[in-house]
Amino acid sequence: MRTEGILIENSWATLQLVYFGFTGGSALGIIVGVITGRIAIFGKLFDPLVSVTYPIPKIALFPIFVIWFGIGFLSKAVVVFLAAFYPVYIHTFDGVRGVPELHIWSAQNFDASRLQILTEVVIPDSLPQILSGLRVGLALSFIVVFSAELIQSDLGLGQLALQARQFNNYELMFSAISMIALFGVIHDRLLLLTRRRLLYWQGDEH
Amino acid sequence: MSEVARINDWFSRLNDWAEQTSYPIGYVSIIGLLVVWQIGALLVSSSYGPPLIPRLEVVAMELYTMLIAEGTAYSHIAATLFRVFVGFTAALVVGIPVGLLMGSSKRVEFVLDPIISTFYPIPRIAFYPLLLTILGLGHAPKLVIIFLESLIPILLGSYYGVQGVSELHIWSGENFGASKLEIFRDIVFPASLPYIFSGVRMAMPIALIVTVVTELVSSSQGIGYIIIQAQGSFDYETVFAGVVLISLIGIFFDQALARLREHLLFWAGDVSIDM
Numbered sequence A: 001m002r003t004e005g006i007l008i009e010n011s012w013a014t015l016q017l018v019y020f021g022f023t024g025g026s027a028l029g030i031i032v033g034v035i036t037g038r039i040a041i042f043g044k045l046f047d048p049l050v051s052v053t054y055p056i057p058k059i060a061l062f063p064i065f066v067i068w069f070g071i072g073f074l075s076k077a078v079v080v081f082l083a084a085f086y087p088v089y090i091h092t093f094d095g096v097r098g099v100p101e102l103h104i105w106s107a108q109n110f111d112a113s114r115l116q117i118l119t120e121v122v123i124p125d126s127l128p129q130i131l132s133g134l135r136v137g138l139a140l141s142f143i144v145v146f147s148a149e150l151i152q153s154d155l156g157l158g159q160l161a162l163q164a165r166q167f168n169n170y171e172l173m174f175s176a177i178s179m180i181a182l183f184g185v186i187h188d189r190l191l192l193l194t195r196r197r198l199l200y201w202q203g204d205e206h
Numbered sequence B: 001m002s003e004v005a006r007i008n009d010w011f012s013r014l015n016d017w018a019e020q021t022s023y024p025i026g027y028v029s030i031i032g033l034l035v036v037w038q039i040g041a042l043l044v045s046s047s048y049g050p051p052l053i054p055r056l057e058v059v060a061m062e063l064y065t066m067l068i069a070e071g072t073a074y075s076h077i078a079a080t081l082f083r084v085f086v087g088f089t090a091a092l093v094v095g096i097p098v099g100l101l102m103g104s105s106k107r108v109e110f111v112l113d114p115i116i117s118t119f120y121p122i123p124r125i126a127f128y129p130l131l132l133t134i135l136g137l138g139h140a141p142k143l144v145i146i147f148l149e150s151l152i153p154i155l156l157g158s159y160y161g162v163q164g165v166s167e168l169h170i171w172s173g174e175n176f177g178a179s180k181l182e183i184f185r186d187i188v189f190p191a192s193l194p195y196i197f198s199g200v201r202m203a204m205p206i207a208l209i210v211t212v213v214t215e216l217v218s219s220s221q222g223i224g225y226i227i228i229q230a231q232g233s234f235d236y237e238t239v240f241a242g243v244v245l246i247s248l249i250g251i252f253f254d255q256a257l258a259r260l261r262e263h264l265l266f267w268a269g270d271v272s273i274d275m
Helices: A007-040 A042-055 A058-069 A072-095 A102-107 A114-151 A155-165 A172-199 B002-020 B026-043 B056-069 B074-106 B106-119 B124-135 B139-163 B166-176 B180-217 B222-231 B237-264
Strands: none
Touching: A007 A042, A007 A072, A007 A114, A007 A155, A007 A172, A042 A072, A042 B002, A042 B026, A058 A072, A058 A114, A058 B180, A058 B222, A058 B237, A072 A114, A072 A155, A102 A114, A114 A155, A114 B124, A114 B180, A155 A172, A155 B124, A172 B124, B026 B056, B056 B237, B074 B106, B074 B139, B074 B180, B074 B222, B074 B237, B106 B139, B124 B139, B124 B180, B139 B180, B166 B180, B180 B222, B180 B237, B222 B237
16 A cells, blocks of 8 residues: 555546546537537537436446446546536537627628638637636546546546545545645646636636 | 539528427437437347346336336435435525625625635545545435535525626615615525526536435445446346436436426526636
């Protein structure tokens, strides 16, 4: 238990999962959200599916993924991916839907192509929404990663904390918990910083 | 070229049709998901052991056995619902008053705001092993962690709600000689209700997630326990049935809250709290 570097090894496993799952899930969420928000038929087709599956606790699917992919990296990555996808998708969809038609019409009047309308009108207009979706998704990713590691895992801070508890090694348990708290705070602050950078034109509302 | 133009034309006409139609074409994708499941079950077959994806009708039979034929699931469902209700109600009872107080009083805000905004980005589930150590293995640590996780969205919703009340409304109330209590009861509280409700709606799935997690980690009752127990004994139909069960509960809660909102807050537009 007291091997050197055990905290670093497990932290890295946890962070890898968050990065992989969150990046993948939110990228897919943004892409699908923009498509379904812009093209009516996809919106009509897929939005009911999403709103039905949204309230399903994604972590309940984790035992199924363990059956399929084993207790390694992949099963957890898929759960984090799903957990990050939903909030980002929903916020992006709402944001894209909320873009004023007037802005799109004026761009069309200036002969903007479809791609230009997308990159210069729709995405900047819905950026505040997308970013708050990302923030919710990031927070959820950390919750889900830690939970999945508590349930069944070979590596990771959650597994470390639980194992340390079983060995009555409370110093190690506290350090694992502090690490995950610290990572949560740091990543949230980084995202806020990015948001401030990207949305400087929005002015200070807070 | 003409071929591309024809397809484009056809697609945009289809798009216009989809925008106008009142047919519930959304069900297509939900049925599609079930079809994909069934096809997957028929295609994927493991060379030994139980099937990795149980077929739809097998899972349905399992659900039938659990709910009607033998009724073994009810005590577990009751255990899960009990935990969600107690933890969630405690979060409501504490979160709404404290949030309203934070919004109304500068002093309370000054003390609590730094604490809340520090705790907000920390995944509170991280404290679960600690709570297990302090409170043992029974109901107590589960209820505490459900309470902690659902508290903050509810609290922030009420807090932002009070902050968002228009000054103009309060001034007109004062002009009519309303007392502080009356202003709070008749102006501030109703005006912040939509925000409180958004917070509640955000907290509900979180409460359910945390409940399932605690049951998956360590428990002797509850739907999470059914799932993890069945997974350990390679009884994959029951795993799927348990997941379907918890999904139905999640969907039911979400729909119930949506209906409640339509009923109570029909006068308010949809507000989303930016957290």
